[in-house]
Amino acid sequence: MKPIIEFQHVDKYYGKFHALKDINLTINEGEVVSIVGPSGSGKSTLIRTMNGLEGINGGKLIVNGYDLADKKTNINKIRKDVGMVFQHFNLYENHTVLGNIELAPRVVLHRSKKENDEIAMDLLEKVGLENKAHMFPRNLSGGQQQRVAIARSLAMKPKVILFDEPTSALDPEMIQDVLDVMKLVAEQGITMVVVTHEMGFAREVANRLIFFDQGHVLEDRKPEEFFDHPNTERAKEFLSKIITK
Amino acid sequence: MWSLLVNNWQTFLIGFWNTIWCSILALVFSLIIGSGFAILETMPNKFWRGVARVYIEIFRNIPLLVIAMIFYLVIPQFWVKMNGFTAGTIGLTLYTSAFISETVRSGIQSVGDGQMEGARSNGMTYWQAMRYVILPQAFKIVIPPLGNQFVNLIKNSSVLAFVAGFDLMYQGDVIASTTFQTIPTYIIVGIFYLILTLPLSYYMQYLERK
Numbered sequence: 001m002k003p004i005i006e007f008q009h010v011d012k013y014y015g016k017f018h019a020l021k022d023i024n025l026t027i028n029e030g031e032v033v034s035i036v037g038p039s040g041s042g043k044s045t046l047i048r049t050m051n052g053l054e055g056i057n058g059g060k061l062i063v064n065g066y067d068l069a070d071k072k073t074n075i076n077k078i079r080k081d082v083g084m085v086f087q088h089f090n091l092y093e094n095h096t097v098l099g100n101i102e103l104a105p106r107v108v109l110h111r112s113k114k115e116n117d118e119i120a121m122d123l124l125e126k127v128g129l130e131n132k133a134h135m136f137p138r139n140l141s142g143g144q145q146q147r148v149a150i151a152r153s154l155a156m157k158p159k160v161i162l163f164d165e166p167t168s169a170l171d172p173e174m175i176q177d178v179l180d181v182m183k184l185v186a187e188q189g190i191t192m193v194v195v196t197h198e199m200g201f202a203r204e205v206a207n208r209l210i211f212f213d214q215g216h217v218l219e220d221r222k223p224e225e226f227f228d229h230p231n232t233e234r235a236k237e238f239l240s241k242i243i244t245k
Numbered sequence: 246m247w248s249l250l251v252n253n254w255q256t257f258l259i260g261f262w263n264t265i266w267c268s269i270l271a272l273v274f275s276l277i278i279g280s281g282f283a284i285l286e287t288m289p290n291k292f293w294r295g296v297a298r299v300y301i302e303i304f305r306n307i308p309l310l311v312i313a314m315i316f317y318l319v320i321p322q323f324w325v326k327m328n329g330f331t332a333g334t335i336g337l338t339l340y341t342s343a344f345i346s347e348t349v350r351s352g353i354q355s356v357g358d359g360q361m362e363g364a365r366s367n368g369m370t371y372w373q374a375m376r377y378v379i380l381p382q383a384f385k386i387v388i389p390p391l392g393n394q395f396v397n398l399i400k401n402s403s404v405l406a407f408v409a410g411f412d413l414m415y416q417g418d419v420i421a422s423t424t425f426q427t428i429p430t431y432i433i434v435g436i437f438y439l440i441l442t443l444p445l446s447y448y449m450q451y452l453e454r455k
Contacts, residue, residue, distance in 0.1 A: 051366055080368040090363030094381045103377055104367040149363075156368055 001028040004064055004160060004191055005050055011058035012045060019045045021215040023059070029159065032192045034202040034223070037212035038238055043195045046212060047162050050193065051075075051082045064159060080108060083153030087165040089145040091137035097124070097148050098133040101155045109156070123151040127181050143174025147181050154185065161185060163194040179205075199242060203227055211235050246429040253420050260416030261437050263330060267412060268399045268441070271337040275398065276391075278338065279345025284375065286346065287353045297346070304343035309404050312336040317408040329409035333402075341398045348394060352387035353379060392449030396442050403438075413437050 005027040012020035019042045027033055035043045048054040049061060052068055052075045061068040066078050091100050101120040105111040111119070124130045127147040137145050146166055153161050163182065167175045179198065183205050186192055196202060202209055202223055209226045211219035213234050219226055230236045250257065285297035304312065313336035317329055327335075356379050364374035406414035417434035421427045 053362060053366065076368060076370050079366055082366075084362075084366035086359065086363065086366075088359055090357075090359035090366075092360065092363065092378045094378065094385070104364075104369055107373050107377060108368040152367065 001030075003027065003062075004029045005193070006062040007059065008061070009059035010049070010056050010061050012042075012049060012054065013057050019215055020049070020056070023215075023217060025210070025217060025220070027191065027193060029191055030189050031208055032186045032194070032206045033208045033210060034194045034196050034206040035210045035212050036196065036199070036202055036238075037218075041213045042215045043212045044164055047164050047193055047195050050160075050162055051079055051084055053084075076108075080156060081159045083156055083158040083161040085146070085149050085153055085161060085163045085166050087168050089137070089142070089149045089169075091145055091149055091152070093137055096134050096136055097129065097140070100137065100148060101152045104152070105155050119155055120151070123154050124148075126184060127151050128177070141174060142170045143177050146170065146174075146178045150178075150181050150185065154190075158190065160191040160193065163192065163196070165195050165197070167196065167198055197242075199227070211238070213238070246432065249420070249424065249426050249429050250433055253424070256416050256420055257413075257433065257437065259411060260413035260434075263405070263411050263416075264399070264402050264413040264437075265441065267330065267334045267337065267402045267405060267410065270334050271341060271398055271402065272395055274338045275341040275345050278342040280349050282342065282346040283349035283353060284380075286350050289371075301343045301346050304339050305347070307340075309336060309340045309401055310407060312340050313404050313408050330405060330411060333405035333408045333410040333412075336408075337398065337402055337404060341394060341401070344397075345391065345394055348387050348390045349383065351390075352383035355386055356382045389449060389453045392445065392452070396445055396449075399441050399445070400438065 003026045005025075007023040007025040010020055010023040011018070023046065035046065037043050045054055049056050049068070050063060056069055059069070063078050064081050066073045068075075068078070092103065095103060098120055101123060102116045105116050105119070106113075121130060121133065124133055127150060129144055129147055129151075132140060132144065132148075137148065140148065150161075150166075166182070167178050170178065175198065179201050182192070182194070182201065186205050194201070194206065206223050209219070209221060209223040210217055211226065211230075211232070211234075218232050219230065219235055221231075226235070227239065230239055282297045282300055285293045286301070288294060313333045316327065316336045317332035320332075321327060360378050360382065361374055364378045365371070369377070402412055403414035404410075405412035406418060409415065413434055417430050421430040424430065
């Protein structure tokens with residue numbers, strides 16, 4: 001197994017607040033890793049450091065062979081291969097669905113119009129939105145917007161896609177469509193890191209689970225083991241709250 | 246009033262033409278300069294933000310007349326000679342650019358952070374994100390306030406009268422002082438300004454409704 005994301009003693013502060021505490025974590029190519037934990041535990045901060053949206057204050061963070069802490073690293077090179085899907089979709093409001101998918105491949109990868117159209121339409125078909133190609137994001141439901149956002153990420157042909165609470169802003173009946181698309185991504189062998197509250201996804205699709213709390217990795221195991229036999233008190237407490245809810 | 250206009254139509258027309266020409270030049274250049282400083286002001290780099298801040302605060306807080314006078318009287322003494330029209334137009338451009346800069350900046354900042362994060366995470370550089378995602382949205386937002394700035398700019402071009410810029414106001418002063426028909430002269434001058442500003446105002450209201 002080849003590591004693609006490596007945290008070595010990573011620290012991150014917001015002012016005096018110690019958000020990430022001495023993180024040591026290796027994610028290998030092709031893994032589907034879900035990160036769960038209570039609100040405010042630093043899960044989102046953790047995933048946002050992986051493509052440099054948040055800087056780190058100490059340690060080493062190597063993504064796809066580049067050292068993110070090194071000032072000489074060109075962050076755009078990393079991001080070409082590391083996509084991200086956000087809680088609030090962040091689709092470009094001034095572009096159509098097709099435009100959203102084609103923009104970065106066109107201006108960053110200089111992909112030809114013909115190839116770009118083919119790839120984009122193929123992706124839209126995969127996420128079940130080929131009939132929405134010429135609509136603007138504001139005319140789509142949340143679930144549809146998120147599926148477009150995943151297609152937009154896939155169009156760059158990334159090695160890794162980071163999902164930061166991809167279903168948290170969705171109505172319950174929209175969630176399954178998005179999870180189905182994520183399952184499809186997982187089956188293609190793309191490395192996935194998913195911050196989520198969807199325990200079903202964490203259990204069934206992910207092959208590794210990280211329980212994160214107060215800036216620490218508390219558990220890092222196979223999902224079924226974690227759900228059936230949590231090791232730490234914090235994890236037991238967290239799971240009992242989720243199950244009773 | 247009609248005879249006054251007929252007898253002096255050439256003088257009025259020169260002024261009208263100079264006002265239009267000055268407004269177009271100042272509009273184009275203040276839009277370019279103002280947008281440039283707006284972009285600097287929203288950059289992550291503190292130094293460039295500071296540079297933009299200083300520029301904007303200086304030109305926004307000095308009276309237009311003073312800026313025009315500096316270009317008309319002070320700068321020619323030490324540097325290049327320029328006529329009243331040039332001095333006034335430069336002054337008007339710099340003055341207006343400071344206000345346009347503030348307007349465009351507020352437009353850029355009203356585009357949500359998520360748009361920039363989305364674009365950057367998609368592999369685009371800061372400038373690509375600005376060019377293809379942020380600025381098109383920002384300009385759409387600021388069309389109505391920019392329209393107001395343009396109307397103000399046309400009215401403010403009357404500053405040329407004080408630096409011998411041969412604009413509408415200057416020509417009006419000349420006609421008024423030679424014919425002594427003060428009231429009709431300035432009514433005609435006012436109508437000429439309305440011919441320029443009213444269509445612009447209505448066009449902006451139309452864009453706003455759209």
